Every structure is written in C-alpha cells, then in structure tokens.
Amino acid sequence: MVIIRAKDFTPENPWGAMNIACMQGITIRLHWTNKPYHWHTNDGEEVFVVLDGKVNMHYEQDTKQLSKLLEIGDIFYASIGTKHYAEPIGEARVLVIEKQGSI
Structure with missing residues (x-):
C-alpha cells in the first residue's frame, strides 16, 4: 500500500516521472x-x-x-495515432496511463 501526495512531487527535470504501477503492460506514472x-x-x-x-x-x-485548456480533474484520451503535445501553464502535475515503453 502506498499513498502519494502528488503536490509534493517535483523531480529535478521537466517531465520527470514517478513510476506508480505497471499492471499487465500498462504503466501509471506521475x-x-x-x-x-x-x-x-x-x-x-x-x-x-x-x-x-x-x-x-x-x-x-x-x-x-x-x-x-485542461484544468485540475480534466482528462485527455488519445487513441492510437493521435498526434499531440502538452504545454503547461506554469507548473503542472499529471497522471499518465499508457502502454509500457510508450513515448
């Protein structure tokens, strides 16, 4: 059991990530x-x-x-082949769920 306070997570580099779980080939990363x-x-x-x-x-x-514009609690779903990029306004913390090894 792990509790993670997302607001306390700030790695050294932009897009730094904390691996939370890998379940049947799907990763959940903060x-x-x-x-x-x-x-x-x-x-x-x-x-x-x-x-x-x-x-x-x-x-x-x-x-x-x-x-x-995505705000706290908003969810973006990208189907296979959806070209996209995220541009934060200031600092942002996001949860990304995707296939292991994906970009």
Missing part, C-alpha cells in the same frame, strides 16, 4: 513539468489526467491542429 513536451504519436492509447495546474493540450484531428 509527471511534473513546467515545460512543453514535443509533438508525438503514441503507439498505444494514452490517458492524461491533470492533477495540479493547467495544461494546454494541443492535438491533431482531421488534419487540423487544435488545442484545449
């Missing part, structure tokens, strides 16, 4: 960042949950680049 990630496409599905802060989630849909 990330902290104050810098944007890069455009990428995962080779599996991804669930991205904002736990602290705000994040502009940029994504492509029908060849159009769109973005949506």
Whole structure:
C-alpha cells in the first residue's frame, strides 16, 4: 500500500516521472513539468489526467491542429495515432496511463 501526495512531487527535470504501477503492460506514472513536451504519436492509447495546474493540450484531428485548456480533474484520451503535445501553464502535475515503453 502506498499513498502519494502528488503536490509534493517535483523531480529535478521537466517531465520527470514517478513510476506508480505497471499492471499487465500498462504503466501509471506521475509527471511534473513546467515545460512543453514535443509533438508525438503514441503507439498505444494514452490517458492524461491533470492533477495540479493547467495544461494546454494541443492535438491533431482531421488534419487540423487544435488545442484545449485542461484544468485540475480534466482528462485527455488519445487513441492510437493521435498526434499531440502538452504545454503547461506554469507548473503542472499529471497522471499518465499508457502502454509500457510508450513515448
């Protein structure tokens, strides 16, 4: 049994992560960042949950680049092949659930 206080997690580098669990090939990781990630496409599905802060989630849909502001409690689901990147506003902590070894 482990209790994690997400607000207390701040690694040395942006997008640093704490591995919480790996269940049947699916990882659950807590990330902290104050810098944007890069455009990428995962080779599996991804669930991205904002736990602290705000994040502009940029994504492509029908060849159009769109973005949506995610706030605490908001969830972004990227299906296989969804090109996207996260841009925090200040600091943010997010929970990412995805296939083990995914980008």
